[in-house]
Structures are given as C-alpha cells and as structure tokens.
Amino acid sequence: MTAAGADAGEHAVIAGAAGAAGAPLPEQSAGRGPAGSGPVLDVRGLSIDFPVRGGQVVHAVKDLSFSVPAGAALGIVGQSGSGKSATALALLGLHRNTSARVSGQVWLNGVDLVAASDAEVRGLRASQIAMVFQDPLTALDPFHTIGDQIAEVYRVHTKASRAQARARAIEVLDHVRIPEAARRARSHPHEFSGGMRQRALIAMALACRPKVLVADEPTTALDVTVQAQILDLLDEVRAETGMALVLISHDLGVVAGTADEVLVMNEGEAVERGPAERVLLEPQDPYTQGLLAAMPRLDAPLPGRAGQAGAEPEVLVRVEDLAKHFRRGGSLLGRAEPFRAVDGVSLELRAGETLGLVGESGSGKTTLARMLVRLLTPTSGTVVFAGNPISTLSERELRPLRRDLQMVFQDPLSSLNPRRSVGETIADPLRIAGTSSDAEIRATVRELMAKVGLDPETYDRFPHEFSGGMRQRVGIARALAPRPKLLICDEPVASLDVSTQAVILELLKEVQREYGLTVVFVAHDLAVVRQVADRVAVMRFGQIVELADAATLFDAPQHEYTRTLLDAVPVVDPVAAREKREKRRLALAAG
C-alpha cells in the first residue's frame, strides 16, 4: 500500500461525501502523465443511470470517485444491486450505445473514457485496460478456438502478423499455466473446464499487456478450490506484469487476500474505502460492519450445541451402500459408461442432529440428499427411515411417509409455483393429506407464516411479489406444514445475499429446535456448514471422504481433500489470507 494510494483513497471518500466531482487535484494531473508512480486509472464523480419502463430512472451508480495507482490492486465489494458491475463496465466504456446514461470522468492513460470518441475508446480497450468477466462459460465465443480469439485481439491492437499473434496467444496461455498451451489453443471453449476457461480469459486479458485489469466477479461461478487457484493466478500475474487490478466481488473473503485497498459499495455509493487491513478488520461504516458480522467465517467460535452430547440418540435414517448412476448419451450402437453421481455411500442419521453435507459441484451431495427423501430412486443400496425401507417402496406405499420427509430448496424462485399463492403453496401438503377442513388449514397456514416471519395477511399474494429471503421463508413454512421428522436443506442460503443468509440460518436453527427436526444441511460453503452442523460429511466423486464431528473436522481434518477444501476457503483477514495463499503455493510447488 503506497502513501499516494492512501491519499487518493481519502480524497475519494471526501469527494464522495461532499458530493462534488471537484476539479482535478495535482495528483490527478500527474496521473495523466507518462506511466509512473501516479494512478493509472482515475474515476471522478461517476454516475450511471438506467431508464426503465414507464419513464423512470434507476440510479445505479451515484457520484463515485476512486483511483488506482500503477501495479496496485483495488477490491470493490458490494451486494447485488450495489452498482459494482455497472461501474466495472464503465471503466471500459462499455455503456456506450446502450440506454445507460453515464456522467463524470474515467481517466485512463490521459484519456477520459466518458468523453472520448468511440475509436479512441476501442484503441484503449485490451491494450490499456482489459476485463475478465464473471461467467467464463458464456464469455467466450463458442464458434472460435481459444487461440484464435486471443490472437484476434492481439492483432487488432498490434498489427502483428498471423503467426506472431498465434505465438503470442500460446505464450499467454502458457503464462496462465494452461498445460500444453500450443495444443489447447486449438480447442473450442466448450472443451475447457470452468477454471480453464477463466484462465483463458485472463490470458486474453494479458495478451496486449494492459496497464489495468478489471475482474468482475471472476470466481463466483467456480468451485472453492478453483476459486483459490484463479485468485492466486490473478495475484501472480499482477506481480509479474506490474499491471493494476480492479477486483470486484460480493465476497469480502475473495478480495481480502488480493486487494491492497478495498472499496465497499451500497446502493450505488461508496460507503467506505481504505487499505484492506483497515476496512476488513476495523470497519468504520456501520454497513461494512454489518456485512462482516453476517459473514460466516471459519475462524469464528463454534456455536454451542447444548443438549446434543447426551445419551446416544436413536438412529432415524440408515443409509447403506447407496449408489445412483445416470446413463449418459445412450445410443443405438453402444452404451456409454454411466455417470456415478453417488457411488457407495453409507451413513447414519441420528434423531435431532444436523448433518452437514459439503462438497464441490458434481460431488453428488444433492443427489444423495434427494435419495434420502426418495425424490430420486437409488440405483442400488438402501435408505431405511424409521424402520421403513423407503428406497424400495412403491410411490403408493411411500405416500403416507411423505409428510415425514421434507425439503427446503436452493432457489426460492424455482421452488415455488409462480401461479399459486404462497398461502396455498404452504397449505398444499395439508390439503393433500385431506384430514382437515378448509378453515383449519387456513388457520394452520397463518400460524406457520407468522412463525417463519411472514405476514399472515400475505396469504393470497404470489411468489414474485416477495424478495428472495421472504420466498425462502415460504419454502421453510411449506416444509414445516406436515410436521416432518426429517428436513433436507439443499443449499438453502446459496442464492441469498450474505445478510439475508444469516437471518435464514438463524430461522432454520430455531425451527429445528422447536420441531425437534433431524436436518441434513447440504452446502458448498464450509463456513456456512460450520455454523449449523453437528457432524459434517465431505463428499467427492460420489463418495464420502470424511465424516466427523464439526469440531474435529474443521480443526483437525484427516483427509487430504478436506484440508485442500479448508485451505481454499477465503478468509477476511488479509494477513491470514496471504498466509493461506503462501501455503497453497508451497503445496503446489511441492506437489
């Protein structure tokens, strides 16, 4: 962290607070000089408005100012709708020719990107400032090879020959550590994994040696271990090339280990900015404080789980050698090897406990969870619930048991029928049971709604009228309605903002206590699991690699993979984050 950066930071906060774009300070004029110690990117009084239907305007970004010195890393953090992505696009002038209205100044290399001509802006893109996008799946053209796409960018900006461009493409692909770069350059994007694609995008960004790299949520779509690798890579290339980095994320942990400075945005405004250590460890603004408090962390003390450690509780569910195989690409001429989503899992669920089920995407955790409530029929193995072999019962035989097995789903939008009122959605299991009168059912539903924090008066409203958190409350109420014994929560908070996450987790804990539920909590986020689970099972490739008490698992993981996972989890403390990165680097070098 340089002094100049800190000054600029102060200035930004002041300017933001004063609400004035102000005249350029001497530092800024210096910044426009030849690349040197001054800021390479200087944003002053940036505002972005989007017109929407009905003549109204959304103020996505309001009077934002900041600057980034050469070689520095700025982290921009905010929840969805905070304006951080609109800001990122403005840094490359990508709002041009859209309905967005941009005002203020974005100085880059002596050019104001807001005022410059289209051709001028085009010339700066990639050569001076490059961008890495959130979803590597869609950010590359599916019709062209990776190498061609990088080479094209290089040729546009350097007038290099075809061969030179190709060589440069292979060079940068090699740089981002894509193995056999020369061969892989001829691959199409769909032949790459998510992490590889993001590396390819970074390679493309590096191709013309820009001075600034903007990375907008570059790891959000990736698994935690891959996320760590990509963040490490960004950190590395910044160190090697000396370009400045603007890293944008909703996750404080993601920016912690990489950014020198952090800017926190809320509702289009910068609420706090400063050196990473200060903002993350001693936040001044109440909003930042709230964010940090709500964030589940691995280093927080384990929540006490009184009463559970008593006598050996009875076993509610016994799973033996459970497997689920999916056929893939079946054809007339031959059968492909099936995909083993779950491959020989055995475990016991004790009444009243919460079992955390963690793993990366494709590890089989959701498949396993769905087999526990017989939404999926196992290929082999058994699930015995309270003495009933639910894995082999027919649909009809199963029906009386259904009410005991309920589930809370990840996506609160997809899990509610958009064409039915929330009250009726909650009432559904009761109506199917057919044992109560309409009045009784309505009363029960209202009671449930009140319990999960919904206004009973909203009985007749439809899901799209609710926010994500509220919808998840509806999902929980529906699951509770038949008074189940087993509740499966499949990533119940994954699509919620961090502050809402905390509230929903608290609610889940509360209802578990009250209803005496046995809970299986499926999540990819170890920190979240740590908050709620008594025991944790770690899954990989369809198998459980480690199953232990929460305390044991997090403090003394036995399995190599568990350790890798834990090491990859981002932490908010910048110092700790850098230590973890160093550890990973050493591990990689050793391995």
Place this chain on the structure above:
Amino acid sequence: MIGYVVRRLVGAVIVLLVLSAVVYGLFYAGPSNPALLACGKGCTPDHLAEVKSAMGLDKSLGDQYLSFLHGIFFGHDYSSGPSVRSCPAPCLGYSFETDQSVTSILTSALPVSASLALGALVLSLLLGVGSGLVTVLSGRRWLDRGLNAVVLLGYSTPVFLVALVLLIVFCSDLKWLPFPNYVPLTQNPGQWAQNLLLPWIALALIGSASYARMTRAQMLETLSEDHVRTARAYGLSERRVITGHVLRGALTPLVTMAAIDLAAIMTSAVLTESMFGLPGIGHALVDAVHGGDLPVIVGVTVAAGSLYILANALADILYAAIDPRVELA
C-alpha cells in the same frame, strides 16, 4: 462424426418404416377398393381381375406391405400375361391408371419441385435474412416496426392469393413475363429461371417473413450474449464484432429452418404448383387424388415423408457440423 451420422440415419430409417406402414395401412385398409382405384378409370372386369392378381391384393395386408417394402429394394414385376410391367428398384408402387411406376412419376416431378424449392428458399433467405439484418443493425425503430408489419402481412396471406395477383399483374396485364411453363434447367437455364421467377417470388414473399423474424430474434439474442460483450471489451470494431462473432451464431439456427423448409416446399407446395402449373410432386399427388390413383398417393406420400425426415436428419447433421458445441461422438 461418422457414428453420429449413422445413428441419425438409422433413426430416420426407423421413422420411415413406421411412416410407410401407417400410410400403407391407412390407405389400403381404408374403405376404398384399392384394386378398383388402382385400376383407374375405364377399368373393365378383365382388367380389374388382372390388376388384382398383379397387385397381390389376394394376399393379406401384411404380406402386401412386405412386398411393397421388398419392391423398394429389389424392384417388383407386375405380370399377368406375356407382357410384364416391370418396376425396377426402388419401386414405390405402380400406377395402373397411367401405366407408370410411381418412381418414374417421382423422378420426373422431383426436378421441378427441387427447382421450385431451391429458388424459393434462396430468395426467401436473401429477402428474409437481409431485411432482418438491416433492421437489427440499423437500430431504427421505424424499420423495426415496418419489418414487423411486413412479417405479419406475410403470415396472413394465403399463397394462392399471392400467386393469383402475381399472375394477373405480371403475365396478363403488364405482360412482363410469359405465363409460367416449366422448362428443365438442363434444357435452357435462362428460360428455366424466367418461368420459375413468379412461383419463387410468391413463395418467397411469404417464406421470407419467417426468416426475417427469426433473423431478427436471433441477432438480438446473440448481440446480448456475453461473448459479444467480451469482443467489444477487447476493442474489436463493431463491424468485426458483427461479422466475426455475431453472424455465425445468429444464423446457425436458420440452417435447420431452411432444411425443413426445403423439404416442405418440395413436398407440400401443392397450391403453388397448381396455380403456376408446375408438374411437381404436389401436382402429382393432387392428380392422383382426383384420379383415385392409390399407388401414387401412397408412393408419393411415403417418398415425401422420407424427404422430410431426411431433411430433418440432414439439418441436425449440418447443425452439428457448424456448431462445435454439438457433440458428435
């Protein structure tokens, strides 16, 4: 790739078998008397008996169908005397009314239908894709509305109405063109095109509406894709973005549409062929229906169905060849 093609074709053949069985069963098990109908007009009892035994109508329906299938691969001789009516493979039946094998009726009709379909398709694509592109790329609101209006008009106009107006205006009143009279391409390419011009225009006026709408929708969708934003973010000029990264993705789905359209026009442009007097497949079928010529009805329907299914299969294969994401393993 080869495996995919083979698999796709095997699938097509299975559908074809079912199709032919259904058509065959439907018509031959139907209420009409196939021998009498096949015997055609002017049928004498002698002739009828001859036709009946030659057609094998004394056999069970299943056997008849099998011999129909057999004929497709090995040909079929219809004989009941010293002179034999031979119907070499692929034999789709024999029209006793016109004394021709269905195959020869088809082979003489096919070039006409193909000429009609190809030209109409090319013109539809030029008009439709062209106007769709211009509308999207110019970004003019009035153009967009205008295009939509034209598209709606195209959707709402029956082809025979267009054909009639074209004939009256260009052939009868203005006399810019002679009345269409099909001339084979091999005979005189100039006259071939001149005589097909009006049918092409009639079909294209209507067909291009779909292409225009599809092009517009696809362009807008592709333009909003992330990789287009990436290309822009990396400083590519708008022209380069469009030609290099938008067109291919946007126009690929049109391949499927065009292939199916091609088959549709070839087999089902009955009204167009009838209005312009083109002796194509549709015309042959209408003739057969009016003449009660059952073997032709069945043969043509089966052949047209095959064409349709093959076009579908071809479209899938083409699509897979164009789009690298489609796995051909």
Place this chain on the structure above:
Amino acid sequence: MRKIPVFTAALALVIAGTAACGSSSSPSSGKGGQAGSAAAFDPKTCQGGTLEVLNQASISKLDPARIYTSGGGNIPSLLFRTLTTRNRLPGQEGAKPAPDLATDLGTPSDGAKTWTYHLKDNLFFEDGTPITSDDVKYGIERSFAPELSGGAPYLRDWLVDASGYQGPYKQPEGIKAIETPDPKTIIFHLSKPEGDFPLLATATQFAPVPKAKDTGVDYEKHPVSSGPYMVATFEKKKTLDLVRNPHWSAATDPLRYACPDKINITAGLESAVINQRIATGSGQDANAVTTDTTVGPDQLAQLGSNPDLAKRVSKGEFPATTYLAFNPKVKPFDDIRVREAISYAVNRSTAVNAAGGTAVAGASTTFLPPQKALGYQPYDYFPAGATGNPAKAKELLAQAGYPNGLSITLDHEADDADNLGPKLATAIQDALKAAGITVTLKPSDDSGYRDVTGKPSTEPGLSLQYWGADWPSGGPFLIPIFDGRQIIDSGGNFNLAQLNDPAVNAEIDAINQITDPAQAQARWGALDAKLGQQALTVPLFYEKDVYLFGKNIKNAVPDGWRGQYDLARISVK
C-alpha cells in the same frame, strides 16, 4: 374446363386419358371459322412453323390400342391413319366418314354383316416399310389384349366369336372374323348387321401396327406412325413433341393438310392458365391452341368487348347431353309421377348457368342433342319453361302421395371438371327446393362415381349424367342408354333406367340394319321421342364448345364431327 369423355356401350368407362382423344363430332352448327381465312386458305402453301398445343389432360396413353377416341381423335389422328376417318369439314358434311387408308367407306354385304376394305397404294410407316392389311388386322387384335385395354368395346361385340379373344400375345392365331386374303384387302365378319361400321372404322384401333415393332405395353413409348407426324420425344403426362414423318405422302391423304413442321404438346396445365396464355398470346403462345380446354368465364366475358379475341374463337357443338338419370328400381322414382314432377321442377336456366351460360350450353328437353346427324326431333312433354314449373310439380307429387314434399338424394361427381359436379348439383338442389323437394347431395370422386352408378346393384336413385356420341349417329347415343341387352350387372352399365323393353330392343335391331344414314336418322329420332314420354331421364342441356386459338393460327375451323378445330388442318404460317 371440360375433360372430354366418350362412352362405350358395353364395358368400359369414361376415358379422359389421352391427350388428344377428343370428342367426336356431328353436324355442327357451323358458326366456327368466321375468321374469314377459311375461304382464302390454301393447303398447298400453309407449311412451316411450330404449333403449340396447351392441354390440361395428361398424355398418359399413346398406344393406338388403348386410346378411346371419337373419329380418331385430334392428336392421335396426327400419328395414326385408320381405315376411314372423319370428313374434317364444318357443318353436316363433317359429320360423315371419309376413306383414309381404305379406298372407300367399305363395301357391305350379307345385309351389312360383312364389310370389305381395300387399302390405297403407296402407304408407308415412318420407317419406310409398306402398310399391309395384316398390319391393320394386327392392330385390331392387339386391342383385345387385356394389358392394352382402354379402347372402345364395339369390336368385341360386333365381330363374330371375338368376345373371348385375349389378344395376339396369348392367342397368336388371331381373330377368325377378320380376313386378309391379300396385303391390300381386309374383310370383317360381324355377328349382326351394323350400318355404322364405316363410322366405327375411324377409331385408332383401326390403325396399322407393324408386328415386328410391337413391344407390348412399351409400344406407346414410340408408336410407329402412319400419319403425317411422328413422335420426337414423349414424356408421359408432360410433353409430346411431334415432327414430320418423311414417309407420309399428302397424295394419299387429302384430308390432313399437315401444315406445321413441328407440333409441341404440353399437358398438365390449369385451364385458366391455358386460356390466359392463348388469349394473351405472347411469344410462342401466339401459335398456341388447345384440344381439351373450352374457353373460361374470363375470356367469355370479354368476347363482347374485345373484337380481337372474338375473332379468335371457334364455336362448335360436340353431340352430348347432360341429364338427370333415374333408377326406377329405387323408390320413389318407381312412380312415374315423381319422375314427371322432377322433370317439371328443374330450372334449366340455373342448370345452364352452372355449366357456364348459354355461350357454352343450350337448354334441352330432348335426349338427343339438336343435330341432324343423330336424328334430332324436338319434343317437350313436361314443359318446365326456362326456370321450372314448381306448381305443376307439387301437384304431381301430391297425386303420387307426397303432399308435404319429398326428400331425395342426388349423386354427383366431386369436382366440376365434367360439369357433373357441385355447381350443377346445387343448381338442381335449389330448383327442386321450390317444388318442396329436399335434395341431399352425395359427391363421389370421378372413378368412384362411375363405379357406383355403373353397377345396377349400387346404382343410386338419381344421379347427374353426361352422354356423348362415339360417332355422329343416333345408335351410339341411344343404344347404351336404352337397349335392355346392354344392362351390365358387373359394372360399367350405362342403361341407368335399366329399361328392357322388347319393343325398343327390336326397333334398335331394325335400325341397325339400315345402311342409308338419312333413313336411319328419322327412325332414331322417332325412337328418342317415344322414349321421352316415359320420363326415364331429365335432359338438362346440350354441349356447345368454344375454343380459343392463338393470334397466328389460321384455318381453325370446327369440324362437324367433334365441334373442334382440327390440328391436321391448322396452320401457323
């Protein structure tokens, strides 16, 4: 507009098949050819150019054994010479036969039961081989082969012991009833007197076929020509291109002028397109004619106001009657009062309008069309006036026991191509409604229709029918319809009234022995008038044929046999 069906007494059904085979003709009203060029026309200097023929009907048959024609047809007659042929003149003269291959119209003996013909000298096929009487005999024998069916059935009936003959492929010994004592002479032995034999000898079955060139069903791919033209290319159902036959000599054939050097026939066109093209006449269409498409309403309506077009029409009359046929075996048509009521109720104005108006159809109360060659005698036993007499019809119905009206079914063809379709049927339906008769319409496809109505067991009570003469004489017009011995139970019956009256049968036999046309005509006319009293049919209208021809066409004169211009005498020069 109209396909051209011709009919047979015995077995066969309608054939519209061949491109050409048009209708036959009879004394025409002779209005055609006012183009004025007829008088100035010189067959010596008419040669040259290409004639375009634009037709609807597909050219699906070109084997002379299989074609059903009247007077040898229009297009077939360009390829095939026959023993006799139509006289190719306008008016009454044209309704007579004339010698063609033969030196005269034949010599009858044994009370018209034996007919002897001698061939002219210097007759050659297109390959230069001379035409012999054996070739004529072989041509006739071929037409008995079941695989070459389609021609008129008269020979099978008339020749002695020929009904079981299966053709020369199965029975190479041939027909005993035809003798060829020398290459120039051919003698026919008939089982009964047939004064009309010279008229029958105009049919293409009487064309010579060289046995050496016979390829069975494939013969039609290139039939060996004896006429002025021969086949250059023939694509079934599409095109037939003719070029001059170098071995034909005008000296032996004074009736065919053979003016154009080439004749291109295109089939499968829409009637409206044909008429539009001939009327517009651009390019090659100036040399265009049609042999199967009468003028459409578009051009008809213009005739009054467009003198150029009015000059380019040929107006003739093919002897044919469109009528309602009763089946008296079906109730309520067994009651003559019901048949009479319907005869009174019909509205001939709307019926004629359905056919296209008085320009193309004339209201008719007699079964025989108004042509002298057929023996026409006027009568109107149930006067319905122009628009029907529903009051009288109701009265008769009340007498018959239907005071509150009647519900009947009318069978008709599904399309209007033969003028037996929905247009006429709905006109009848509407007219009978005024008389309290509710008509249900029952359409059938062409072939299905013939099948249903041609079998006495399935014949409906009331159906729309059309009858045209195979040659201009009362015999072929009345015999199939009213001769009791012509009732065919197995199908193909045309005696729809199923009348088997010994007196009628005897009168028919008596007239058949007459070889003097004038005498026979009077007797046929009297027979028609007598039959009319029984109300077995309701004649609606007779046919008028208006054909357009191209701007360059000369000598497009309708002949008296078929009411149509003759391709063998047209010039494009």
Place this chain on the structure above:
Amino acid sequence: MTQTVLTEEAAADPGPSSPPLPRAALWRRLRHDKAAATGLVIIAVMVLVAVFAPVLTALEGQDPTTQHSELVDSAVGTPLGAHGGISGSHWLGVEPQTGRDLFARLVYGARISLGIAFGATAIQVLIGVSIGIAAGLGGRLVDSALGRLTDLSLAFPYVLFAIGLMAIVPDSIPRPLVLAVVIALVAWGGTARLARGQTLSLKTRDYVAAAKLSGAPPLRVARREILPGLVTPVLTYAALLVPSNMIAEAGLSFLGVGIRPPTPSWGQMLSQGTTWFRPDVLYVLVPGGALFVTLLAFTLLADGVRRILDPKNTEVAP
C-alpha cells in the same frame, strides 16, 4: 405451404422462465397494445358475424343457397349490374353463374372458416398437450415412444397427407368435422413438442419436487403444477395455430377436397373466384379480403400476446 413452418419457430422457444402475468394485467396490456387490440376487435366482429349469420342474412332478406338466374348474364354468367350486382337487396352483389347472394355466402362462410379453424386448434391443443405432458412426465420409454410419434406427425407432409386423408374419409361424416379433425391430426406435433419441452422444463422445478414430497399423486402434479405452466405458452402458440389452420382449410377447400357445396367457405369461394378475377373482381376481393383481414387479426393478436409475455420485450434493437 410454408406457413406450416412458422409454427415451428414458436415451438422452439418455450420461454419458460418469465414470471406469470396475472390475467387481469395481461388483459389490460392487451387493450393498450394498439395492434393486438385491433386484432381482437376484428376477431370479435368476425365471430359475431358468424354467430349471427342467420340474423344478418334475414336483415338483408337473402339466403346463401338460392340461385338467381335472373341476376346474371345468361350467356356467360357474369352478374348483371355494376360492381358484381351490388344493390339494396344484395349488399355485396351476387355470385357469378349461380346468382347466389354474396353477402349471405360470406357471413355463412365465416362460420365454416372460423369454426374449423377454432375446432382444429382445440383438437390440436387437446392432442398435443395430452401427448406432450404424457411424454414429459412419463418414463424414458413413454417419452421416446411419444417422441417418435411426434417426429412422425411432424414428418408427415402436411398438405399431402391432408389431401390423401380427405380422399378416403367416407361422406357420411359431417364435412366440417372431418376437416377440423384432419387438419388437427396432421398438425398436432408442434403443440406436443412445445408441451413436452415445457413439461420437461417445469418438471425439474423444485416446486414439482415439493409437490411430490407433499404426497401429491402424479395426476395432481400434472394438473396443479404442470398444466398451469403450460397455459400461457400453449395459448400463445394456439393463437398462431388458428390462422395457420384457417389457411389450411382455405387451401384444402381451394383444392376441392375441403368443404362441400352448397355450404359456403371462403377458401372455396376464392377458388371459384380465381377464374372470375377480371370479369367480376369483387368475387375474389370479398372472400379474399375477409380471409386476409381475419388472418391478419389473428396474427396481430398472437404477435401482441407474444410481445406482452416476452420477458425481454425486444421491441427495439439495442
């Protein structure tokens, strides 16, 4: 008949994730969409005309089948008087040849054209949705069998097969019914494909899983969770099917295998009219205009509904 192709396009785009628009809101927006509202009004007028055809003709004092030979030129059949014989007692003139009242035939023709178009659409939707849902919810075997069946129906050359079928159907069955069924039978594939795709997409929604967990039997799941999700896309699609079915009816009648005389239908009138284009242009314009306007109205409505329901609402290019 390229018109058949355009329905495929709609089938390919199920657009499932749009938030549901309450019926009332849909109605409100529809009324404010000028084009769609125009379409709706025209359709309403046409339906009223069809329903009240007897009343309208009674007002005029004519009926659709009575022939007036006195009103046409006896020689060639053209209507007497100017403009196809328009007069106080024959509002749109008379038909050539027969002299039947054109207005009466037009309004009675509306019954056939609209009736068959709606009827065929209803049958199509019924078949298509049933098969689509069954395929989507059934097992792998059911799905692949029904999928093949759908392919098969899409592979049938539409017009050809309709013509072939019309030729063999016995006459004892009422013709309009036959037409509606035949048109529906040859063209239910698109609806089935749409319904199947939509069902497959809806099936994976968690609320369907939740319903299963609530103990709902499969039929209840289909009815309560899947079917409501199909209503909007299927209705939008059906709005496009109506004009396409109308064109099919007109085409078949034009070819002479459709509705039987003397029952009037627009397609049949048009086919008669083609030969009268010059002598009596009104005879083409009247049914042609009616057909065109009605088709346009349906297309406008369908387009409007699509536009309103399209979450992207890409009216203007970016």
